[in-house]
Amino acid sequence: MGPRWKDNGSKATALADPMSNIVARLQSSLIQSGTCGFLSGCGVLLEISHDQVGLLNHACFGRPVTTADTDTNWFRLSLEEAFYMHHCLKCVEIIGEDKSPKRDDELWECMKLKKRTFLEFYKAYSHLRGKNWVVRSGSQYGVDFVAYRHHPALVHSEYAVIVSSEAEGHENCRLKLWSDFECTVRLSGSVAKTLLVLHIKSNENCTFSPSCLEGYTVEERTITRWSPEQRREDQPIVKAESSKG
């Protein structure tokens, strides 16, 4: 299943302004304004300027928080988005619930406490973002993330993403039984997405700091249904590299 652009001009628009450029513009604006967010529950709140609302929306980070106050703009980032902007893009400082700015490793520990699967989810998130895919929550589809080739206004998401790992704390992975696979593949297919499982593994089991992330690898696998009815003799022989069943 290739990219499904939403209308005729979308592909050209996307090519003319790649996501990497969009993210770079956001990064530079936030650095310039010294933007600070604060941890609140399982997310981070950002107070930003009107222009930055557009940049955040354009780069697909966070969700706007609608308030009656028209002078101030608020955005709420997920833990993965916030840590990515802090640790990777280095464009946001984050203040803890104790009102003090958090260093990398402190923030890391904080977030792992808030979410048991934070390490694996963050690794998956940053892996996809690092390849310039847009990553959003997949909860409405019963998956962990959905991945878009560019902004959702231009293109439908191609992948429904599940994060998998053998690490402790990841026992709640959504795909354990065959019924999980049947259900998730069916659901993903009905919304025209391929199911992508990102398997996070590490040989070292280090978790104490963000630098440990370098020891983790991400394996990408698609789960697709194979219909033997559609593989008769007049069909091309399936090549070994084919990713579609």
Next chain:
Amino acid sequence: MMEVDAWENSSDGTVISEDDFQDRKDDEDPYSLGSIPKMQFRKDVSKACWDAEMGMAEIIEMKGRSDSICINACRYLAERGALLLLDVNHTPISLRAIYEMVGERSSGCCWESFEAYRHLKSLGYIVGRHGVPWSMKKEKGSCESTYPQGTQENNGVAQRDLEENVSLTGLLGNMQINEVKLAFDVYLPNSKFRKSSPGDPVLFHPPLNEELEDLERKCNGIPLKFCHIEHGRVSFFSFNKIALPILP
């Protein structure tokens, strides 16, 4: 650059895929006559003699074949009225007795692997035991079973899958659970025996990552499919490694 408003709250529209053949097929009433594969009842009935020790049937009379066939092939042919299976005394073995044999460990196959075998055979595929070399002169319909990896839950799932009156409780409990094995090599019909999708493990649980890697190594680049059987419904899945492109 697009206006600010255009970027806000873009929702990803849901689209029902109309090309999903599997979906259309699944929605068919499984009990309607039209959906049951038509059985061809042959006029010539072959004969084979069951060798309990070998777990295979020695062919006595069969057009174009003179080798041995496994319990799956015996069952497949017997259900179509195309085979008379005999015991050592040349007494006919009933279909019921064949069904009972399918559940026995000594037969080397299991109920679920037969479902996969039958599904593919009825679609015209050539299904052989994994790893057995093929010859242009013979057609082998042999098979190999895989064993479930046992957790309480998986055994429970397997038991619930049973429709027929065969209890596998004791059998599953006693099975040695070691490695997941490839069950079948599957060839397209008339494919001149080029391998298309071999490696159909019949698993009672979805593959773990290590199992996937191990099986892929054994397949040596040939596509691997996983088969899941539940309530007579046979599903095949591919778990393919990909490399997501780095976008601009």
